[in-house]
Amino acid sequence: MSVTYLEAIRAAQEKALADDPRVFIYGQDVGSFGGAFKATKNLAAEFPGRVMDAPLSEDAIVGLAVGAAIEGARPIVEMQFADFSTVGFNQIVNQAATLYYRTDIPCPIVVRLPSGGTLGAGPFHSQSMEAVYAHYPGLVVMTPATVEDAYSMMLEAVSIDDPVIFCEHKLLYYHLKADKLPDTAQPVGKARIARAGRDATVVTYSAMLHESLQAAEDLVEEGWQIEVIDLRTVKPLDTDTILASVARTGRLLVVGEAWPWGGVNAEVISRVATEGFGLLDAAPMRLNARDTPVPYHPDLWAAHRPTASVIAARLRQLLTQ
Amino acid sequence: MVTAAKEKTVACNDLDPALLVRAYRVMLLARATEDKLASLYRAGMIKGGVFLGKGQEALSTASSIFLKKGDIFGPLIRDQAGRLAFGDTVLDTFRTYLGSAKGPMRGRDGNIHRGRPREGYYAMISHLGALVPVVAGGLYARRLRGETGVVGVTSIGDGGTSTGAFHEGVNLAAVERLPLVVVIANNQYAYSTPNSRQFACADLLDKAAGYGIAGFKCDGTDPFASLETLQLAVQAAREGRGPQMVVATLLRLVGHGEHDDAGYVDAALRQANVGRDCLEVGATQLIESDVATADDIAVWTKEAQAEVEDALNIAQREKGPDPAEEDWQAISTERLADGHHDLEDE
Structure with a gap:
C-alpha cells in the first residue's frame, strides 16, 4: 500500500x-x-x-x-494549471494579498497551482509561478517536494x-510515492536538510x-558530499x-525550475551574499530554466530545465573553484 | 426574464414618506461631505486624490438603503451617499481622507478605498469590476452556512462594465443564482471616455439578458424612481430570484477626481434631462408630494453641514499613523512572516 503525491x-x-x-x-x-x-476525485459525492464546478473564470x-x-x-x-x-x-x-494589511481581516484562502513542466506540455501548461507570487507581500507560497509535505502542508x-x-508539481503527481501518509509534520516555514554533506550546499525546492x-548521489563516487x-x-x-x-560547506548552488530573472534563486543568492558573504569560499552559483517560454518538444524541454547531470556538472565547477 | 421598470418622475405611492425623508437627508449629508472634501482638496489639505459622486447621490442612496444588518454592500468610487446609508459615517470618511490612525483603514489605505468588511461593508480595490465576484463570494459563503434572505449590492460604472472581472463576476453570480444586485451608474463617461468608445450594445441593460438575469432601468437623476427601482431589485434578490441588474442613466456633475475639470463633457448633456442635479429634483419631488417643505429642506441642509463640520473638527485633531509603531506585516500568521526588510529601523 503506497500513496502518491497527488493522492496525498x-x-x-x-x-x-x-x-x-x-x-x-x-x-x-x-x-x-x-x-x-x-485531485478532488469523489470529494463532490462525499x-x-x-x-463545486466553477465557470471558466x-x-x-x-x-x-x-x-x-x-x-x-x-x-x-483550484487553478487547472x-x-x-x-x-x-x-x-x-491585489485583493487577497492586501486584505489583511488594509482591513485587519485575514484572508484564509488556498489557491492550488498545478505547476511545472511535464513531457510535451508546452508553453502554457508548464509554468512555475512561485517567484511571481512570492514577490507580493501578503501571500504564503508553498512548494512541497515530497508526498509527506504535500499532505501536511496542504492541511x-x-x-x-x-x-x-x-x-504542487505535476511531474511528481503520479510517480512520487510514500509508504503512507504522515502522522506528524515538520513546521511550515522551515527548510529541511534533505541530505547532509560537507563540501557544498544545494538549495532547491x-x-x-x-x-x-x-546529482548529489552521482558525486558520491567522486568523493564529494x-x-x-x-x-x-x-x-x-x-x-x-x-x-x-553555507557556514558548514562554504559553497552554494541554488537550483530551480523557474525562469532566472528575479526568481527564488536570485533571492536566495542575494540574501546569502548580503548576510553571509564571509561564509562563502567561492562565488555562489545558480541554475534555472532557460529564459524562453517552456518548449513543447521533449528534446527541447529536456534541455530547457536543469537535470541531475547538469546540476552535477555545475557542482563539479563549484567544488573546484 | 428581463423587465424594465417604468421610468417615473413623480412621487411614488409605494414608498414610505419616512424612507423618502431618510433617503433625501442621506443625499444632503453626502453632498455636504463631498463639498467639504472638495474645499479641503483645493486648500491642499488632503494627500492624494479626491473622488466625488456629485450627481449620483440619489442612485447611490437607493443602492444601499433597502439593505439590512447582515446584508453585504460593495460600493465603488461615487458611492459616498450609499456608504452613509449603509452605516459608514462622515467621521470615518474624513478620517480616511485625512489618514487618521483611528479610521477604519488606519492610514494604510485612503479616500474611497475604505470599508468595514466584518460589518458587510466591503473595501474596494482600485481595479474596476474586481469587487463583483468578491461580493458574490460573500453571498456564496452565507448560503453555504444556510443563511437565507441575505442580499448583496455592488455598484459599477459604464466603464467598469467593460472589464473581464465584471463579466466573470456577473456570469458566475448568475450561474450560482446568488442574491446579488449589480447597480450600473451609466454616467456617460469613464474618466474622459464617452459611452460611444466604451460599448457597442444599444443599451447596457441588454447585458442582463445575455447573462440570463433580471434587469431594471431607471433615471438616476430621479430620487423617487431610483428608490422604487432599487426596492424592487433588492426585494427580488431577497426572495431568491437570482441576480438583478439595475442600469441607471445620469451624469457625473464633477470631474473623475477633483484634479479633473471634466472639460470633455458634452455641454448638451449638461443641459439635458440626464444632467439634472438629483438633489434639486428630489427637493421638488418632496415638496410636490407634501412629504416636506422648502423650510424643512433648508433646516436639513444646515444640519448636514453642521454634522460635517463637527466630524471634520474631530478628524483633523487625530494623529496619523506612526511609522515606528507599525508592525509592517502583510500576513496575520506571525511565525510565517518572511520578515525580510532591507529597510530596518535604525
Whole structure:
C-alpha cells in the first residue's frame, strides 16, 4: 500500500473538508469529474454542495474565494494549471494579498497551482509561478517536494489565516510515492536538510529537489558530499537554515525550475551574499530554466530545465573553484 | 426574464414618506461631505486624490438603503451617499481622507478605498469590476452556512462594465443564482471616455439578458424612481430570484477626481434631462408630494453641514499613523512572516 503525491493532496483536502465545515472547494471540473488531475476525485459525492464546478473564470473564482473568506469560510480554489492563474492574478495579488494589511481581516484562502513542466506540455501548461507570487507581500507560497509535505502542508495551508499559493508539481503527481501518509509534520516555514554533506550546499525546492538529490548521489563516487536543502516554502524563505549550511560547506548552488530573472534563486543568492558573504569560499552559483517560454518538444524541454547531470556538472565547477 | 421598470418622475405611492425623508437627508449629508472634501482638496489639505459622486447621490442612496444588518454592500468610487446609508459615517470618511490612525483603514489605505468588511461593508480595490465576484463570494459563503434572505449590492460604472472581472463576476453570480444586485451608474463617461468608445450594445441593460438575469432601468437623476427601482431589485434578490441588474442613466456633475475639470463633457448633456442635479429634483419631488417643505429642506441642509463640520473638527485633531509603531506585516500568521526588510529601523 503506497500513496502518491497527488493522492496525498486529495487526502489532505478530504480531511480538511471532513474536519472543518467552513472548508469548500471551488474550481473548474473539480466536482463530479474530480478535477483535471483527479485531485478532488469523489470529494463532490462525499461532501455534497461543498465541492463545486466553477465557470471558466479564474478572476471570479479567486474573487469568490476572497468574499467567502471575508465571511468566515476557508475556500480551496483550484487553478487547472498554474499558468492560468494569470487570469486570476489581480484577485490574488491585489485583493487577497492586501486584505489583511488594509482591513485587519485575514484572508484564509488556498489557491492550488498545478505547476511545472511535464513531457510535451508546452508553453502554457508548464509554468512555475512561485517567484511571481512570492514577490507580493501578503501571500504564503508553498512548494512541497515530497508526498509527506504535500499532505501536511496542504492541511496547514487550509488551517492558517492567510492566503496560500500552493505550488504542487505535476511531474511528481503520479510517480512520487510514500509508504503512507504522515502522522506528524515538520513546521511550515522551515527548510529541511534533505541530505547532509560537507563540501557544498544545494538549495532547491519542488521537483528540482529530486534532480538535485540524484546529482548529489552521482558525486558520491567522486568523493564529494553534497548537502541538499529543500526550501519547502519559498515564502517565507528560511534564510537561517541556508546560512547555517553555507557556514558548514562554504559553497552554494541554488537550483530551480523557474525562469532566472528575479526568481527564488536570485533571492536566495542575494540574501546569502548580503548576510553571509564571509561564509562563502567561492562565488555562489545558480541554475534555472532557460529564459524562453517552456518548449513543447521533449528534446527541447529536456534541455530547457536543469537535470541531475547538469546540476552535477555545475557542482563539479563549484567544488573546484 | 428581463423587465424594465417604468421610468417615473413623480412621487411614488409605494414608498414610505419616512424612507423618502431618510433617503433625501442621506443625499444632503453626502453632498455636504463631498463639498467639504472638495474645499479641503483645493486648500491642499488632503494627500492624494479626491473622488466625488456629485450627481449620483440619489442612485447611490437607493443602492444601499433597502439593505439590512447582515446584508453585504460593495460600493465603488461615487458611492459616498450609499456608504452613509449603509452605516459608514462622515467621521470615518474624513478620517480616511485625512489618514487618521483611528479610521477604519488606519492610514494604510485612503479616500474611497475604505470599508468595514466584518460589518458587510466591503473595501474596494482600485481595479474596476474586481469587487463583483468578491461580493458574490460573500453571498456564496452565507448560503453555504444556510443563511437565507441575505442580499448583496455592488455598484459599477459604464466603464467598469467593460472589464473581464465584471463579466466573470456577473456570469458566475448568475450561474450560482446568488442574491446579488449589480447597480450600473451609466454616467456617460469613464474618466474622459464617452459611452460611444466604451460599448457597442444599444443599451447596457441588454447585458442582463445575455447573462440570463433580471434587469431594471431607471433615471438616476430621479430620487423617487431610483428608490422604487432599487426596492424592487433588492426585494427580488431577497426572495431568491437570482441576480438583478439595475442600469441607471445620469451624469457625473464633477470631474473623475477633483484634479479633473471634466472639460470633455458634452455641454448638451449638461443641459439635458440626464444632467439634472438629483438633489434639486428630489427637493421638488418632496415638496410636490407634501412629504416636506422648502423650510424643512433648508433646516436639513444646515444640519448636514453642521454634522460635517463637527466630524471634520474631530478628524483633523487625530494623529496619523506612526511609522515606528507599525508592525509592517502583510500576513496575520506571525511565525510565517518572511520578515525580510532591507529597510530596518535604525
